[in-house]
Structures are given as C-alpha cells and as structure tokens.
Amino acid sequence: MSATILLIIGLAAMAAGYFLYGKFIAEKIYRLDPDFRTPAHEFEDGVDFVPTNRFVLWGHHFTSVAGAAPIVGPAIAVIWGWLPAFLWVVLGTIFFAGVHDFGAIWASVRNRAKSVGALTGDVVGKRARSIFMIVIFLVLLMVNAVFAVVIAGLMMNFPSSVVPVWGAILVALVVGQLIYRRKISLPMVSVIGVIALYALIGIGPSVPLEMPEQVGALSGNAVWILILFAYAAVASLLPVWVLLQPRDYINGLQLFVGLIILYGAIVIFNPPMVAPAVNGNVPEGTPSLLPLLFVTIACGAISGFHGLVSSGTTSKQLSKETDAHFVGYFGAVGEGMLALAAILVASAGFASLADWEAMYTAFGAGGVNAFVEGGAFIIASGLGLPEATAATLLTVMAALFAGTTMDTGLRLQRYIFQEWGEIYGQAWMKKPAVATLLAVGSCLLLAFGAGGADGTGGMIIWPLFGTTNQLLAGLTLLVITVMLVRRRRPMWYTLAPLCFVLVMTIAALLLQLRTFFNDGNYFLLFLDLVVLVAAILVAMECSAALKRARAEMAEQLT
C-alpha cells in the first residue's frame, strides 16, 4: 500500500467528517444560532473576552491543542500495525474528537464561557467537580513526567539537536524582547525568528553535543531529565511574555512548516507502507490492542485536554456561535492530520520490514524515535535534505512542542498547589517558588519512580497518561450530554463516544493493573488504582447525572 493513497483516504475522510458529520452536529444537535450573543460580545473587556476573527481563533486554538502528544501516541501505537492506528485516528477525529472539542466550545459559550471544570460543578454536581480537579492534577503530573522523559530520550539519541533545541529558547527570548521593548513589526520578527531557528537546525549536525552515558552516579538520561525540570521550573516562573508567548508563537509557525514539509515529502517520495497493516508478530510483552490502542492514542483521536483549551480561552473569544464548528471541529481535524502524519512516517519511513522491526523491539520502544528516524528518511528521500538535518528538524519540532507543554503544565500545577494552600490555609504553599518546587518534585517522583533511577522506563506511564486524558474527555462529554438531554435533543451522538471511551479506559486500567502487579511495580500499581477509582466514580456520576436529567425532563412533561 502506498503512503500517498493512505494519506489521501485519511484526509478525504476527515474532510467529509468536517463538511457532512460536523455540519449535521452543528445544525441538528448543537443547533448553533448565528444571532446568539456570545460571551465575547456580552462581556467584552479587551482582555479575556475579545471577539476574534475565526481564522485567527482557529490558528491559536489549533496550535494550543496540537503538540508532542499526537506525535508520540500514534508513533507508539503502530506497533500493532498501521491499520488499527489509522482507523482509530481517522474515525476518532470524525466521531469523537470533532464532536468533543466542538461541543466543549458550544457548552462553554452557552454558559457564559465557563471552563469545563466549573461547568461540571454546575451541570453535573459538586462531587463530579472534585473528581474533575483530581483528574486534571493527574493529567498534568503525567504529561510533565512523560514529556521530560521524551525530550531526554531525544537528546540522548539525537545529539545534533541539543544546540538547536536550547538555541531555540534563546531565539524565543530575543523575539519576546524585540516585540515588547523595540516594538518591531511582528511579520518582520517572525521571519527573523524562523530564519534563526532553521539556521540553528542547519548547523546542529555539525556541532553535536553528546551527554556521556554515565555522569557520576547518574545516567545521561537522568541528567537530562533533571536539567529539563530545572529549566521548566525557571521557565514557568517567568512572566508569560518573556518566554512562553514568543516560544508558543514560533512553535505555531514550526507546526505549519513541519506539517507542510512532512506531507510534501510523503507525496513526492510516495513510500510504500513498510510496516504490516496488522502486526501478527508483536514483540513479547506488548499488551493487547484492545483496549490499549484507545488509550495509547489519546491526542489525535480524542483528548480531554482539548476541552480545557476549548472552554478556557477559545470560548471567551468566539465572535459568532456558528464559528464554533470551524474552530472546534476543524481544530480537531488539524490535530488528526498531525497524528496521521506521525502514523505514516513511523510505518513507511523505513527501508525494509526488518529495519522497522529493529525499531519496534518492545512496547514503547519505537515512539518518537521512530517518528524522527522515519520522518528523516522520508524527507531526505523526498526533498533531498541531508538525513541528519531532517532528523534534527523533526527532533527540534517534537522537543519544542513537548517543552512548551511542560512549561504550561508546570505553571498550571503550580496554580493548583497554590490553590490548595489557599483552601487549607497553608501560607507557605502559596508562594510561587515553593509551589513550583512541589510541582517539580511530584513530577520527578513519577519520572524516576516509574522506571527506576535512569528514568528510561518513564514511557511505561504513557498509556496511563492516555487513560487520565480520556477520563477528562469523558467528563466533558458528560457535561455536553446532560445539556443535550435538558434541551430535549438527541444525546446518542455524545453518549456513544462517552460510553466507548469510559469502557476502554476502565478495561485498559484493569489490564495494566495486572501487568504492574506481575512486574512488582507497586508505585504504578498505586497510581493505576487512583485513576481506576476516579474512572469508576466518573462512570457512576454519568449514570446518576443522566438519570437525574431524564427524570427532570419527564417531570416537566407531566
């Protein structure tokens, strides 16, 4: 099977999803009203609530939701063969992610732009809100730990990327200063920034910085993880305009450039799909496809994290309610495209099946390395770039996405600790530096606790991260479903994905519980139990909330 044909099928299906299914949901289920006064107009304050052009809003929504996760997840999941991953990403984007992201914007816009967390409290109940807070904390904890492990692995495997990755941070710092202090026009700064970034990528392979395998008592990988957390702690304490804002902007440009390069190279080179469609010969220790596939690929098929973005900043800036279809659903399609690219390069970017199998020796072994190596092979063959430069380009792209997510994640975790300090009257916990240290400490505990002192086993928690992310999505879908029931509209379009996600999540948690127990990994066993309890509580909340809503409706009828 040629990769180009698969690419065309995938894109055509997602386009059809947007124009047919998305339109149906917009008109018949959410019933968007072009005359509805959105919170952006109702509470316009020039700060949080600003009516924004829908293309601009889509750009910033898409770049906020797309990051390293839709690359890592699919690149791990092709171990079961490319077909299951392909189907889950395409169908997931159409029937799950699109409806979920779009629905989260709609639900928030119809409720004075409240966040999903607050909505869970209002629509479902106080208990559900508490579960929501715990799940969010777990998601942040895992995302920070996992991404530190991902970036550390990339730095160890691709030393040519060390200079450009850290240099990109310098570029972002300079860009931020140029914009705020010198007031130079932004297109000019963008051009300079992008040129500087690609110049760094160009020189990367000639100045590789290799971390020794062993530094004192620590492994090289562990040292990188510590450096990354030290950096993320400092970065998350800086004002947003200094680093986070310019870096996010450059990442956004990188995302578009990267997608164009990847898709262009695939179409020009047109490689065959080297990996098997369904892998009957998975390495020993690989968990069963059902249900693990559905939590290994979370971002790219359905991700609860999107609900936070949709109901956080996006809903406050939506100018017309009808724009939600484009911003939310098409944002999900954009992320699906990134996941699709990851699947294609991780299964077609190898010269032979033996090469591919040499990469996927164990569950979690391929992942982002397969994406970088496969992608570099395709870009080198399709566009004629030196393979080392192409590998550096993709490593920088993945590492920058993951780094920005760490910065944001650590910031949010710090707010949670500070809030707990507020609630429980602990003044010391409210200090930003202390709260940041607590956040970093908990993430480090997870990164090293999960996989031993060298931190290489941190990828074991990837599926666990997927389960918490899906739980978050489940809670958002629950809010939307209850709203639909109260409005006497068909609820199956959100209830079916909700049930599916919950069943798969609980099944995956049970399966992993057994694995962790057999491996004697009691740390993860405990974490798995916490998530499992949260999942069961969410499932019970769902049935209770829906029963209540239907009873209310029945009462009104009589």
Add this chain to the structure above:
Amino acid sequence: MHDDDPGKPHDPRLERIRAWLSQARFYAEEVYSSRYRGAIARARRDEDDLFMLLVFSEMMGVPNPAAYYTLELQPLLLERFHDWHRRMGMEHSPLDHFRCC
C-alpha cells in the same frame, strides 16, 4: 524611483502589497497576543496594584519617603481607587477621610 506626487495615483501593485502586508501584520499580531492577553493584563494589574499601595501608603499610616511626589499622583489614580480596594478584599474604602463608596 517611485513618483511621490500626491496628484498621481500610486502604483496599484505597490498598494496591493502594502495592503497585504498590513493584513499579515494584523493576523500575526492577533495570533501572537490573543492567547496571552488575559495573563499579561493580570500581571500588569498586579504591578499596578503594588503601585497603588505605594501611592496611598501614607494615608494608611505606612510612612513613605516619597510622599511628597506620590501625593501629586493621587488625583490621577482616583478613578482606579474603587476597583483597587474592592480587589484587595475591602468592601469599602479603607481610608476614613477618603470615601469613594
């Protein structure tokens, strides 16, 4: 060289490029700022709040060596005073002789 005589119409191509550039600038700036507008405004407000405290500190019994200068600023900040004390968790003005509500 382009003729800058205002009576003559400008080169339409140049105008188009200029319009396109200003459009690009608008989009770029919106994308750059829209996501962090709130966070930056809040950070700025925090700094302004501290400044308010400095300016009105003498009236609340906190000695301020620069009182002679900050006094001049008080009328300028009067408009923000009500919002400020509400934000600081005080329902009514904390100053006896300085009632705003």
